[in-house]
Amino acid sequence: MDSFLFQTVGQTQVPYIAECMGLPLFQEEIRGSALDQELDYSKTTGDETEDLYSLIKKVKEAHPDVEGVSVGAILSSYQANRVKNVCERLGLEVLACLWQKDQQELLDEMIDSKLEAVLIKVAGIGLGKVDLLKNLKQMREKLMTLNKKYGTHVCGEGGEYESFTLDCPLFKKKIEIVEWETIIHSDDAFAPVCLAKINKVKLIEK
Template sequence: MSWAALTSGGKDSILAMQKAIDAGMHVSHLVTVIPKNTESYMFHSANLAAVPVIAKRCGAVYVEIASAGEKEQEVDDMEIGLAALDVEGVIVGAIESEYQRSRVAAVCERLGLKMYAPLWKMDPLALMREVASRMDAVIVVCAADGLGENVLGKKIDDALIDVLLSVRKSRRIHIAGEGGEYESLVLNAPCFSAPLNCSEMKSAYEGLRGEVFIERFW
């Protein structure tokens, strides 16, 4: 049987998918909810144009679900999109967000699907070390005091993890970004047939929020 991976192209959802593949599960679909609202409670909105290319690299079908990104309604939008797929279950990259995990679980229960959440309650530092060792992932959004040019556009490696640990001491951030402190994008992973190529990364800041804009992926 096949599985659908909910993904924004970020480190958590891609790592969850990778762990599913490591466990022998067949990931047939990559599903991305595209929220119009950049302040969506459930879904990321940065550089989602990468996901169709990631799907190709993984030999999976790309499924796009449009949503206004309004609280709770966006969950209904996701459910409608998942209901159309012939899959056994859904893979989700939730770490500590009960808000996210419980809503995906409720959708799966209503649709008669299984849910696989291999990162749930995983130690954040262990997770980050695994991302650094197995993937080429970069930070594409930062939205917390203490995070800016020190992390934006940079690869998640041991040196960057040390920066996050240092900021955590003074700002009490979640080093895996589970509190919305930052968002990431995976450019390569073991399940990719080849790394993603992308046009030049351009950074912009507005208040505490910094974002990397990438025009094209291939």
């Protein structure tokens, strides 16, 4: 499904990320849609932001010691404002450690920190199915070139790509993709939309 707020591609694999981190997982079905598309969000019945509110409320009820929510937004005020709205209503702090950081510096920091994330969706000019499942280190030079030529956001903040993390310093295990298939959503000549549908993974002890 398409969402203005959430990454949905790869969502069936999220339980493996929780297992790798050794953390409890809370999930909520996205029932709403982007009804309120204004930059500053107001509580709107039926909006997908209310699904996030419901989920975070359940987390707080199950773990009263939780004090904040970490959000990975870098440039999207649309996303950041909605997380802020939800947290304010629940009395939680927003931790936006990546907010408005230089994307080229951030990409290099992620690579240097041994964060292995692979592209599972591409939807930007100059990207294609050949880039699926390539990691950030493998994509760095190409992303930098596309940034100079077309203004591509090297961290994908313009929707150029979505990623899935296989390993990082927080993981106690790492993920290996065993089976996957390519899905062509749009065969545009300049900016095709292609997805890597992950069918099977295995966890490896570190």
